[in-house]
Amino acid sequence: MDVDYEEIAYKIVHMCARIREDETVTIMGREDNLFYCELIALACSKLGALPHVAVRSDTYALHRATETSLEYLRKTPRHIKALIQNSDVIITVSFLFKDPALSSRIPEERYSAERSGNKPIKDIIFDGHRRWVGTDFPTPEQAASYGVDFEYYHDTFWQAMNIDYPALASRAEDLAVVLRGAKVVRIFSPKGTNLSLSIEGRRINKDDGVIDEEDVKRGDPYLNLPSGEVCMAPLETSANGKVVFDIGFWQGQKIKDLEVEFKDGRVTPLGAREGLDIFVKVLETSEGDKDRIGELGIGLNPAVKEAIGDTLLDEKIIGTIHLAIGENRNEGGINNSTLHWDLLVEKATVEVDGRVIMREGKFSLDIV
Incomplete structure (x- = not known):
């Protein structure tokens, strides 16, 4: 390409x-x-x-x-x-x-x-x-670290950059409408995720490819490229339950099937198929509200089809959710930390105030 x-x-x-x-x-x-x-x-x-x-x-x-x-x-x-x-x-x-x-x-x-x-x-x-x-x-060296073909990684990245941004903005607003004013979100996955958290009173942020005047007025003048997610800061003490993260990366090191427990918003690692020591070490050496729930994000970019290993891309996949721990003030939260770490859950089922909006990675809403 x-x-x-x-x-x-x-x-x-x-x-x-x-x-x-x-x-x-x-x-x-x-x-x-x-x-x-x-x-x-x-x-x-x-x-x-x-x-x-x-x-x-x-x-x-x-x-x-x-x-x-x-x-x-x-x-x-x-x-x-x-x-x-x-x-x-x-x-x-x-x-x-x-x-x-x-x-x-x-x-x-x-x-x-x-x-x-x-x-x-x-x-x-x-x-x-x-x-x-x-x-x-994207570089060949990055692709090698993820274990994927560089041409595929390169093309996916740049295709995800060159999407229909007005259509993305419309899709993001449709999802944001459902989330504004909502209270309780529950997340499930085939690998055993069962998590409840509250977003009551929190700002709903749209990463839709454009920083417009509404974003500036709302205090959210930030943008990822590739774009394509709606995200928010859950109430920091509200997360309870278990999460199995399918994949995560830290400085070129891979983490697979990381199982954690949240209790009143704080995370405790339980195990992983690969990379548990990495997760534990990062938590140990970070500062501030490093182990608090920080973000819930829902991917919306139609050009990203599967997880590659690049968090910037993976968190945009339609049908995935990601959770972050640590710093979240730019999302509208109160965590103050040197750490902000996004980790991915695939094939998620998401309920908002009892309404299923996504079932095993497929939206139940007419937004995609």
């Missing part, structure tokens, strides 16, 4: 982020996608906005994380904090390492220290006063 990166950059700037003349834009990427970041910056410049591009290599990130002290990693760079404070829009083009095999060589306590140092910056990004677009750029 050929990708017109210039056209996509134009859409990100003009349609998705709705950047305007004289706005300041910070674009953060990787060494391998510098050309793509610069296309986004050029699209900003042509309309009169003021972009700044910052990229780093996997090699630098690895050496910085492994060859400096934990005290150093916990420091917050004052100049970067000031840059973000003075940005109207932030565009992140680097959720992952180009090669996740390198990131898996960084000890978790060092990742935790880095997250602590970066947290004041993330708090500014997600304070509701700036627009943020989070996306990535």
Whole structure:
């Protein structure tokens, strides 16, 4: 599949982020996608906005994380904090390492220290006063870490970026209408998930490909690309029951069939077919409300058919739900943590106030 990166950059700037003349834009990427970041910056410049591009290599990130002290990693760079404070829009083009095999060589306590140092910056990004677009750029190394063919991964990613956004927005609003004003959500799955939680009084967020004025007024000026989900922050003490997560990833490391129990919103790991030690270590080294229910999301992107391993894609699959633990203030919650971790449940059945809206991965509503 050929990708017109210039056209996509134009859409990100003009349609998705709705950047305007004289706005300041910070674009953060990787060494391998510098050309793509610069296309986004050029699209900003042509309309009169003021972009700044910052990229780093996997090699630098690895050496910085492994060859400096934990005290150093916990420091917050004052100049970067000031840059973000003075940005109207932030565009992140680097959720992952180009090669996740390198990131898996960084000890978790060092990742935790880095997250602590970066947290004041993330708090500014997600304070509701700036627009943020989070996306990535698929690589052969990422595909290898997921155990999938690169051509398939590449094509799925870019097809998911190039969907009918007005249709997605309509689909997301149809689902949001059902969830607004709802109280209790119950989730089941064939592998044994049986969870109850409350969304009473919580904001319903639509990740529909566009940051519009309604999103800004609601305090939700954030966007993933690929887009395609409706999400919310459950009441943090409301989750009770068992969840079996089919798949999750952490810094290139895979977790399969992770079984956990929620009690009054707090998670306890019970077992996993693969990767239990990863989950336990991340919880141990993270800070704040790391073990609290943080998010419930329902996927809506028609171009993503099956789980690949890239959370940015997998959480958008129609017929899946994902739950996150940890930080959730940008979703409308109150958790304050260095951790926000999305994990996937496939073939879910979802009840909203007793009404089945999804049965084993198929919507019962006329929205897809």
